[in-house]
Amino acid sequence: xxxxxxxxxxxxxxxxxxxxxxxxxxxxxxxxxxxxxxxxxxxxxxxxxxxxxxxxxxxxxxxxxxxxxxxxxxxxxxxxxxxxxxxxxxxxxxxxxxxxxxxxxxxxxxxxxxx
Amino acid sequence: xxxxxxxxxxxxxxxxxxxxxxxxxxxxxxxxxxxxxxxxxxxxxxxxxxxxxxxxxxxxxxxxxxxxxxxxxxxxxxxxxxxxxxxxxxxxxxxxxxxxxxxxxxxxxxxxxxxxxxxxxxxxxxxxxxxxxxxxxxxxxxxxxxxxxxxxxxxxxxxxxxxxxxxxxxxxxxxxxxxxxxxxxxxxxxxxxxxxxxxxx
Numbered sequence: 001x002x003x004x005x006x007x008x009x010x011x012x013x014x015x016x017x018x019x020x021x022x023x024x025x026x027x028x029x030x031x032x033x034x035x036x037x038x039x040x041x042x043x044x045x046x047x048x049x050x051x052x053x054x055x056x057x058x059x060x061x062x063x064x065x066x067x068x069x070x071x072x073x074x075x076x077x078x079x080x081x082x083x084x085x086x087x088x089x090x091x092x093x094x095x096x097x098x099x100x101x102x103x104x105x106x107x108x109x110x111x112x113x114x115x
Numbered sequence: 116x117x118x119x120x121x122x123x124x125x126x127x128x129x130x131x132x133x134x135x136x137x138x139x140x141x142x143x144x145x146x147x148x149x150x151x152x153x154x155x156x157x158x159x160x161x162x163x164x165x166x167x168x169x170x171x172x173x174x175x176x177x178x179x180x181x182x183x184x185x186x187x188x189x190x191x192x193x194x195x196x197x198x199x200x201x202x203x204x205x206x207x208x209x210x211x212x213x214x215x216x217x218x219x220x221x222x223x224x225x226x227x228x229x230x231x232x233x234x235x236x237x238x239x240x241x242x243x244x245x246x247x248x249x250x251x252x253x254x255x256x257x258x259x260x261x262x263x264x265x266x267x268x269x270x271x272x273x274x275x276x277x278x279x280x281x282x283x284x285x286x287x288x289x290x291x292x293x294x295x296x297x298x299x300x301x302x303x304x305x306x307x308x309x310x311x312x313x314x315x316x
Binding site: 011014017026027028033035039040043 | 190
């Protein structure tokens, strides 16, 4: 075999070896993929993990007033206000018509000196 | 008749990279993105590393490192500039040639460890066989760029333009690196003809 033939044979053999390795389909073990995903999760930025802004706004408001119990109180006081406006109890007669003046300071006490 | 503006826009637009979009979602904290990207990229990177290194344990280390680098650059990822797969091929190739070099240039093939007792699965073919390890040892003796060009072309089956993008060089340079790399590999392996079963026919 001439030198040139030998080089050609070596290159052909290399081609076959490369083809064999290329044909290998090495699949990662399942436990490795599990570990890889855990690392991806651990490295994932957390800052933006929130619900959408619209829902956050409504939910935030609801939570801020104190949830369902607070909403119940809010509804009850609103209904009471409407009821009092529509049909005032007799005890409120004097308060809702005309005007009243009430002294809140003891006699003889003034807040402003007359100049 | 005028050209449709839509057709022109489509022709000039950068190809959409779904993995790039997922990476941006990952940076924004999307919990699905970690799962989708790991499932799409992990096995591909593992196969590349295992073929280059002929060592499954080392391939796992390389993939872990490459994926961790991907998660770290996610917040700075700019879509449309490079494909995630291109970036990952480059990082895995670099990490593999680093490891091959650390194994030491010119390690005699006698020193290449025998494959473990558990026989490789049929799907893995000749992975980690003596012949595969001999190839990895020969790759370790090659200049890094030649080793990368040869493996991307002949083990990963990528096109020259794809390799050019991965290695950030021109297509002609890829062709030259691949040709020189293969000649050098054949010469290195020729010294072990009999061990490799390369008989003169």
